[in-house]
Amino acid sequence: MDQFSTYHPAINFFYFAGVILMAMFFNHPVMMAEALFAAVLYSFFTLGTEKALRFNLLAMVPILLIAVLFNPMFNHYGVHILGYFPNGNPITLESIIYGFVMGVMLVTVIIWFSSYNKVMTSDKFVYLFGRMIPALSLILSMVLRFVPRFKKQLEVISNGQKCIGRDVSSGNLIERAKHGVRIISIMITWALENAIETADSMRARGYGLKGRTAFSIFRFDNRDAIAAILMGLAFGITCIGLALGAGAVQYNPYFKAAGINPVTPLSLLTFICYFLFCLSPVIIDIMGDYRWRRLRNSQETGISMTGADESLRNAMFGTPTSDENNITDAERMSKGKIKLWT
Amino acid sequence: MKKVLRSLLLCLTLVVVLGVVTACSDPLSMLTGANNANANNGEVIELADNTEIPEDGVIKAAQFRSIAGKDRTVTFTGKSNGVEYIWSFNGKNIKNPQDQNLKIDVVTASEDLNKVKTLANSAPEGIGVTIKQTSGFVTVPRLTLKTGKKWDVNAGIFLKYIKKDNKVTKISTVTFDKQVQDQTVMTFNVTQGGDTYYAVCGKSGSSEPTAQDGNTTGGSSSSSTSESSSNGDGSNTVTISISCATVLNNMDKLNNSKKEFIPADGWILQPTQVTFTEGQNIHDILQKVCQEKGIQMDSEFTPAYNSAYVRGINQLYEYDCGDLSGWMFKVNGWFPNYGASQYNVKGGDVIDWVYTCDLGKDVGDNSQY
Amino acid sequence: MDMITVEQFNFAYPEASKPTISDINLTIKEGSFNVLCGKSGCGKTTLLRQFKTVLAPHGKTTGSIKYKDQPIGELDHRTQAEAIGYVLQNPDNQIVTDKVWHELAFGLESLGFDNATIRLRVAEMASYFGIQAWFYRDVAELSGGQKQLLNLASVMAMHPEVLILDEPTSQLDPIAASDFLETVKKINRDLGTTIIMTEHRLEDIFPAADQVIVMDAGKIIAIGNPREVGVRLNLDHHDMFEAMPAPMKIFAGVDGMNSESAADICPLTVREGRQWLTGHYAGQKPQYVKVSAARQKPPVEHKTPIITVKDVWFRYDKSLPDVVRDLSLNIYPGEIFAIVGGNGTGKTTTLSLISGVNKPYRGKINIDGKPVGRMSGIERFRGLIGVLPQNPQSLFVKKTVELDLYEVIGGTKERKSDEYQKDMPKKTAVAGMAKLMHIDHLMDRHPYDLSGGEQQRLALAKIMLLNPRILLMDEPTKGLDNHFKKELAGILYKLKQHGVTIIMVSHDVEFCADYADRCGLFFEGNLVTENTPRAFFADNSFYTTSANRLSRHLFDDAITADDVIDCCLQNDR
CATH class of the missing domain: 2.170.130.30 (Ferric Hydroxamate Uptake Protein; Chain A, domain 1)
Incomplete structure (x- = not known):
């Protein structure tokens, strides 16, 4: 279970913005290795072991291979010539290395984004950006509501049309286009008409009154403050080190990287701080797991809160845990059914 | 499993497409279009063997297209300052016909001309030509000047004068038409324009004009007979x-x-x-x-x-x-x-x-x- | 103090020649539970909307509506939003945001409360409703009943004094509906909120109502406590009496309910009805326990089945559990077969399997001996199967009813096409179908302007124009009032006469009892039992009509109110 996602959205966002930007702009080999390692490791926490393995091996490795193969085809700089293409351009070691570097960067950013998707849920996103403009939070929320709803309705309409013999997936192209247009026309009318009721419902509950606030279920507590300070520190030191040149690297026309040979204290400090920053969620998760285990061991004889109390507390003090914890296995099973039968 | 297969298939098609694209060409230029590959398309205006240079001096790309790639020489004549000049173009090396401004101003006397003559080993005679064509020549034309004067010369070089460094560099060798007796008729290759260039002449031996070869940077090499x-x-x-x-x-x-x-x-x-x-x-x-x-x-x-x-x-x-x-x-x-x-x-x-x-x-x- | 007072109120739409509602005189007492009923189109919604100024339609009004002695038009927007809550009919359309917590907080956000207050109110409301487990869920995951409950909670979080509900349970299945109504009753009991509600299903709500208002053609025709209203309607021989709960109808049918004093002893609930019935026979067993022969329907001759379903298994995705398990079923030509059962048991999926939209991974489905899976879409849906979707709006394309009918047979041009192969000119076919479906007076209206029942009939007309021999209907009586249900039944019978086989999935036990030829009970993806309605419902103790539950201790096979009356009359002779 991923503890990091229970932290305040601002912390989550700062982390992801930080690592993704760093990964995109700095391609020093040590930094890239650290980032990739941290990204993959964290993906195991966010996606679950099986999914993470599948994603990383089946999707990321091919991308890496493609990058390694493609860069030498387009770029021919480099002092180590390994051979020549049929058109006479040289195949250079440097271009292969840089292809690999680009591949690693791409893969790292993709993995970060997949974790981002899991951690930054829609309500966190709405909260962060809705804070700036309260109206924006409502609009975002509504968009997130309507998109799946319209998708579902499109399916319903499509099925309805199928049952009077107008199937979008059969017939020649013109027929299918006509059916498609008809379905969209029905869809739009339906959407507009039913939106009137939605508008009524909104107005009935006072929408349009002045002084609208935005409710947030996130509270910035001490835990978040500590995380912010520590992560900020690590990030700050990294930035300073990079500004002083600890991350300098050159791939064209030959490979040269600062801070590797010799290892300077500045570069060592920068790399360590960067590694710590990238690993922050993993550290938080591991610490969380450890704490749970200790608590459980010492709580064998303790009294636990009742479900209702616990949820009231959660609601009131805003320390949400992920959905997964709140539903039982039976509910989880029937979740599939709920999706089907409404 | 289906999803994974689909994404792999997508990757594969991407690979194939990129590969095809690389193997052929630079994809971007295919988008910017062929603005230069007009060598073989576009209108063609036949050239007579000799054409008088028009008032504005411009011989059109369409005209050059008629000889592009062919081993045919055409000439263009004009007159400036009492001196008749003839351009001679061979189409063999014309691959990219463009408009050429063949108007020149002949300079028979100027301070720069004197300086140049001095720099070129104090050559006795010289004549300057201001070539209007700036954007390069479609091939290497030969320029013939009928000076109208009879000089006592048999060797000459065509020079470029670099004013700021006060030096001259050689562009090509001047040859003389020995058959004409009443005036000096000289011919030389022109490789560039947009400036004033000088043909200085003297007699081989003592007053032979010399200058550093401007064709190859740094080193020296004989101007090739080619x-x-x-x-x-x-x-x-x-x-x-x-x-x-x-x-x-x-x-x-x-x-x-x-x-x-x-x-x-x-x-x-x-x-x-x-x-x-x-x-x-x-x-x-x-x-x-x-x-x-x-x-x-x-x-x-x-x-x-x-x-x-x-x-x-x-x-x-x-x-x-x-x-x-x-x-x-x-x-x-x-x-x-x-x-x-x-x-x-x-x-x-x-x-x-x-x-x-x-x-x-x-x-x-x-x-x- | 009276919550709302309406005096001599009339309302007319801007272009209308006569008022939509007229001569309304009404008092809503504080903390009372009021039920407003009447046929579709009688003006109930128009009247309710007058109580909520932001929703009130534009038009000419005369007379006054006062909220706590203050003219309702003079209330400021804020008070009006906070104090008067309004819940609409369609659960889906009312929800604005994508998360449950956001929806609960929506009204409070609009009113400008600070975070702490919102948090408190939302927590309170969620706990009271018992929905705290869904707090972080996506709205899209909730069922219809859960969504409507969410809408109610969202409105209640604003602490309104009056709660207005416009047919809130019409789109819900019976279980969800009864849960919802229980919650509304709870709110009235525990919090003293004044309730004004319209409903078609009066069985559940009548016993709890303090005041019932019956409207017809824009006027109030009966007002008073439930029993008084029942007596009044019966004395006036008004057809709204048909909508009354079964116990009341039985009482009227047996006892006559001929005087005002009958209002004191008229039974409202199944329990009261049972007690009254036992009392009527003074604790003895009556002589005749079966319904008279005249009421018994002739058994259906079992010819060759037109649809055979054999050993069918189906699931939506490999990783999901089976939805239809080992289902075998035969449908005979020309019968009306009703499939009943709880939510999520596989009824709708079975319909989609029969129509060929989904394919089973095991088992066979044959229509007229031919496997459904092998038929093309055109073969199946032109002239063989017609499917009436749950939401009729998903079929409407054009802007008038007439054009929409023409649209399904390929447009107004008189020529044969893929869709229309008959020799009859299209005009005749369309006019004939419109007459059959009782929508011939609506030809110029926009489909979306029709009432629920009318929309359904239009959708049915469109389907039937393609001449299917088999009609599949999913919840055809959802949201229909009694009157429309009867009309629909009439149409179905006419279709049956033309040889159409009808399969319908329904939660409406009463409708199936009245009109089906055979009923089947679905449970866990399988048909557990099927029989003629009489035998079917008489066998069940719980999943049966209220008339049956009321009388099963005395009569063997009475399943409708008329059956019970018939049995009683037999014995009384």
Whole structure:
């Protein structure tokens, strides 16, 4: 279970913005290795072991291979010539290395984004950006509501049309286009008409009154403050080190990287701080797991809160845990059914 | 499982598409369109063997198209300042017909002319021509001047005067029409325009005018006899050199990571003789010699120009020394207005690959200005 | 103090010649539970909307509506939003945001409360409703009943004094509906909120109502406590009496309910009805326990089945559990077969399997001996199967009813096409179908302007124009009032006469009892039992009509109110 996602959205966002930007702009080999390692490791926490393995091996490795193969085809700089293409351009070691570097960067950013998707849920996103403009939070929320709803309705309409013999997936192209247009026309009318009721419902509950606030279920507590300070520190030191040149690297026309040979204290400090920053969620998760285990061991004889109390507390003090914890296995099973039968 | 297969299939198609694209060409230029590949399309206006130069001096690209690629010589006549001049163009090396302004102003006397004569070993006679055509010539034309005077001369050189350095460099050798007795008729190759150039003459021996060869940077080489004929000297070798001397004057603009790839004397490849086979072009020669010598060379085929474009030699790439830097080449002192793959070499050609830091001006091509 | 007082109120739409509602005189007492009923189109919604100024339609009004002695038009927007809550009919359309917590907080956000207050109110409301487990869920995951409950909670979080509900359970299945109504009753009981509600299903709500208002053609025709209203309607022989709960109808049918004093002893609930019935026979067993022969329907002759379903298994995705398990079923030509059962048992999926939209991974489905899976879409849906979707709006394309009918047979041009192969001119076919479906007076209206029942009939007309021999209907009586249900039944019978086989999935036990030829009970993806309605419902103790539950201790096979009356009359002779 991923503890990091229970932290305040601002912390989550700062982390992801930080690592993704760093990964995109700095391609020093040590930094890239650290980032990739941290990204993959964290993906195991966010996606679950099986999914993470599948994603990383089946999707990321091919991308890496493609990058390694493609860069030498387009770029021919480099002092180590390994051979020549049929058109006479040289195949250079440097271009292969840089292809690999680009591949690693791409893969790292993709993995970060997949974790981002899991951690930054829609309500966190709405909260962060809705804070700036309260109206924006409502609009975002509504968009997130309507998109799946319209998708579902499109399916319903499509099925309805199928049952009077107008199937979008059969017939020649013109027929299918006509059916498609008809379905969209029905869809739009339906959407507009039913939106009137939605508008009524909104107005009935006072929408349009002045002084609208935005409710947030996130509270910035001490835990978040500590995380912010520590992560900020690590990030700050990294930035300073990079500004002083600890991350300098050159791939064209030959490979040269600062801070590797010799290892300077500045570069060592920068790399360590960067590694710590990238690993922050993993550290938080591991610490969380450890704490749970200790608590459980010492709580064998303790009294636990009742479900209702616990949820009231959660609601009131805003320390949400992920959905997964709140539903039982039976509910989880029937979740599939709920999706089907409404 | 289906999802994974689908994404793999997508990756594979991407690979195939990219591969096809790479193997052929530079994809971007396919988008920018063929604005230059008009050599063989577009209107053609037949040229008579001799044409009088019109008032504005411009002979149209359509007219040159009629002789492009053909081994046919046409002439254009004009008159300036009492001097009749005749341009002579052979179509063999015209691959990219453009409009050419053949109007010249003949300078019979000026302060610069005197300076030039002095610099050229104090040559006794000289005449200047201000050539209006700035953006390069479609081939190397010959210019004949009927001076109207009878000079006692039998040797001459055609010079470029670099005012700021107060020196002269040789462009080509002047030959004289011995059959004409009543006046001096001189002919020489013109490789560039847009400036005032001087033909200085004297008698061979004591008053023979000499000047540094402006064709090859840094070193000296004999002006090849191939300049007078467009068919080569019959041999199966050409001379090729690669120089980045201009970078030495612009080290402040040079990309830091490339510093160690600039030789101290500017020569990446000293003038070297290379054998060639019939049908090989300048790009082929460059590629061959670089591979033999282990010099890194990066070029890409550009369909818009129907030619390879050399991006970098010896890790020195375009834009590495400022926004106006890049590789250019000249043949026998002339910068063709088309790509290296389009010039089929002939025996005796002198090919110079030069790195410019200001769009060609510093290597003697002011066609971009 | 009276919550709302309406005096001599009339309302007319801007272009209308006569008022939509007229001569309304009404008092809503504080803390009372009021039920407003009447046929579709009688003006109930128009009247309710007058109580909520932001929703009130534009038009001419005369008379007054006062909220706590203050004219309702003079209430400021804020008070009006906070004090008067309004819940609409369609659960989906009312929800604005994508998360449950956001929806709960929506009204409070609009009112400008600070975070702490919102948090408190939302927590309170969620706990009271028992929905705290869904707090972080996506709205899209909730069922219809859960969504409507969410809407109610969202409105209640604003602490309104009056709660107005406009047919809130019409789109819900019976279980969800009864849960919802229980919650509304709870709110009235525990919090003293004044309730004004319209409903078609009066069985559940009548016993709890303090005041019932019956409207017809824009006027109030009966007002008073439930029993008084029942007596009044019966004395006036008004057809709204048909909508009354079964116990009341039985009482009227047996006892006559001929005087006002009958209002004191008229039974409202099944329990009261049972007690009254036992009392009526003074604790003895009556002599005749079966319904008279005249009421018994002739058994259906079992010819060759037109649809055979054999050993069918189906699931939506490999990783999901089976939805239809080992189902075998035969449908005979010309019968009306009703499939009943709880939510999520596989009824709708079975319909989609029969129509060929989904394909089973095991088992066979044959229509007329041919496997459904092998038929093309055209073969199946032109002239063989017609499917009436749950939401009729998903079929409407054009802007008038007439054009929409023409649209399904390929447009107004008189020529044969893929869709229309008959020799009859299209005009005749369309006019004939419109007459059959009782929508011939609506030809110029926009489909979306029709009432629920009318929309359904239009959708049915469109389907039937393609001449299917088998009609599949999913919840055809959802949201229909009694009157429309009867009309629909009439149409179905006419279709049956034309040889159409009808399969319908329904939660409406009463409708199936009245009109089906055979009923089947679905449970866990399988048909557990099927029989004629009489035998079917008489066998069940719980899943049966209220008339049956009321009388099963005395009569063997009475399943409708009329059956019970018939049995009683037999014995009384």
